[in-house]
Amino acid sequence: MTTATRRKHLSLSGQAIGLLRSYSLPFVAIIICLPLIVVAAAFFVGLLGAEQRETLAHLWQFVIGEYIWHTLVLMIGVGLLVTMMGVSAAWLTTVCDFKGVSWLRWALLLPLAMPAYITAYTYSGMLSFEGPVQSMLRELTGWQFGDYFFPDIRSLTGAVLVLSFVLFPYVYLITRAAFIEQSRAALEAARTLGLSPTQSFWRVALPMARPAIATGVTLALMETLADYGTVQYFGITTFTTGIFRTWYGMNDQIGALQLASILLSAVVVLMVIERISRRQSQYHSAGRSKHSVRPFKLTGIRAALAFIACFIPVLLGFILPALQLLTWSFERLHVWVQPEFIGLIRNSLILAIGASIITVLVALWLCYGKRRIPTPLTRVSINFASLGYAIPGVVIAVGVIVPFAWLDNKLIHFSELFFNVNPGLVLSGTIFALLFAYLVRFLSVSIQTIDSGLSQISRAMDESGEVLGLSSQQILTRIHYPLLKTSLLTATILVFVDVLKELPATLILRPFNFNTLAVRAYELAGDERLAEAGPAALMIVLAGLIPVIFLSRAMQERHNRNNQAAVTPKAEEIYEPVKA
């Protein structure tokens, strides 16, 4: 081979690598978006065929009105409640200083550890006829069954309450961050312009935090739309339960896809609102000062009231459900050692570990791709690959299983034709489909974590490594890896916990007879064996506490940083006397 041809050869492979580099990101993004594309396409395809149009007409006529009504009531109710609970808690814990406030600041995050469906089970247990509340009521009053009216938690109102208890921390967390970052000066400026402290809250602090509140509420509403476990258990028909019923009950895949596409469009509306409010909050934090608001000391009855106002959400969202779970778990100690329970843990671990590793690897690939080739195309690819966080698990599951089942059928067909073997449902019938669905749903969690970790590593660090004679591999191992380690671990754990908690996608996509903790808790609760669901639910909640610890630590750091800035350097450090 002459040097000339070798050079041509090299440049060809170089071109190939270049092409791979520039187009691998959009390619990955399209694969990740595949379920969404399928669901969105179903909506338009549905308008074409006569049979499909008929299904759609049927759905519209009989069920969709009810779904829309229930979903609207849920969203309005949850939206109002989470705003009230989240904003008041955020304001009190930021601006006021009272006994127990530092404990409440992180305790208010605890409800995030509870999946909504598990909270729903515990409240049903607590408020049922044989539950502790009604038993005590009967003991105190001597009433018998039928003597008294007791509101049923398994109702639309109950679902609003349960979802709000669990979801208000989104509003609390984001609003509190906004309050902390509001400059103390803005509130003080309002005072010098003639406003009392209360007026300053309503006219300055609250309007300035409005975009943050909107972001928090839209996140809570996305979770509300995605919820399946709670509404299913409470017997409320919404889009998520409707998709299940159409899919399994009526075996109508087109109808399920079409319902999913309607749900998807509602999610898209929320996503647009969220994006807009995030952009606004950038402007609203303009002119942040280095001084945070100095907490206002409360004493006596006012301190007690503030404590109670912040404690009630913690009590309702975490302490009561957790106590109920603990009670069940200790009542059913034998469940813990059953081989079936060990099997559940093993299955859950396989899924969670597998999904978190795959997800983090894909996220790493995408984030490095964006860093290496920062073109608009790669940025858009990353944005599309991150869409999954907002998409309900049910929608993703339906979007995954339809193309996978189609591929499987083709595969079986070809394989029987050419090799005379039936490989079975290798894609849709194994945990492959499940892992892919988790990847789609939770990729954005790890992209965000890794991207923010990577952004800490400035390009100048790479360049100083190069100047100091490090090879690109050494730059990765000696500069990037140590700095990125924590982000990688965080991303892995966040995905791990999310997978453990995930219910609807797991229900649809799990291989036959493959149970996880979440699925088993759901099944037991469905069979009215609530107490037996305790141990599995407790395991999920314990895992869910890990990200809460991360969050509270991050919040504490932010708090410390703000307080640190308020400490002015000593005069001696600044003052520079002339030489005398």
Add this chain to the structure above:
Amino acid sequence: MNLLKLDQVDVGFGKSSIVDDVSFSLEEGDIGCLLGPSGCGKTTLLRSIAGFEPVRRGSIEINNRLVSSPAQLIPPEKRDVGMVFQDFALFPHLTVAENISFGIRKESSSEQNQRVAQLLQHVGLAGYGNRYPHQLSGGQQQRIALARALAPRPRVLLLDEPFSSLDADLRESLATEVRALLKSEGITALLVTHDQQEAFAMADKAGVMYHGRMLQWDTPYELYHEPTHQLVANFIGHGVLLRGTITADQKVFTPLGLLHGDEVPENAEGELVDVLVRPDDIIIDETSERRATIIGKGFRGAHYLYTVALVDGTQIYCMSPSHHQYSMGSEVGLRLNIDHLVLFPSGFCET
């Protein structure tokens, strides 16, 4: 008439005083300035005048009304003070016009519109009323913050490092502009800064603070030429303190030679003093027999600031027009151009 009067004010928490025994007063229509290094307590003092910090001792009066004392703390919204903040603190959710009319919302809307238009005119931003703060540059935000504070016609306007977040070239022109605006509105104002150029450009009266104490409250000219405290001499302008001994014939013997002036006390023969020597007190003159070596030079545009070592090794500063420069290590002659002596008792330790 004293519009703002502070009497032995002490602000602090626990054992430490952030502001310690500060007294000064400001005439109506005057612009005052608190000057000092970071952490000297000047911002805390300003905030206590605004009503954000209680005083532990002493009193603050605005327009002959007691607003702060250990027994009484009138809240900020009832003090009739306006304040311009370091980071401007414009309300990001309101337009420029809504920001300016924020403090006069009780007036009729036609009065509000008129005042807003008038103030926008004054700060040179007529027609910007419908924009949002994030659409403005730093200098424009600063002007809007000023207009917002002026709108309710406060008795006293407080400005906390108002130019510190602006570019250096904008800073000086804006300071002059703001002074003209305050003067035309007849506003009594108190400014906090660590930048003496800003203080010189703005203030009728200025005070240097250090470790919570007010060292000297005077006109900027007096602060520069007649400092009453070593720390003031150090903080304002360049200069060195030369150790000297008072001689029998009422002169001061220093490494620069014998200096004389009316300021030398009588009957103090043998006493050690520190003499303030400014760069503008020393002129490079080749014919002079007082020799020195150039050991440092700094370009200042119109002139060079040289550090020179006298024969005995003492270092002082001197200034020379920049078109006539001397190289490092070269020997020059120095001539004194001292018209009055600034003397401090020697042996001062910085506490």
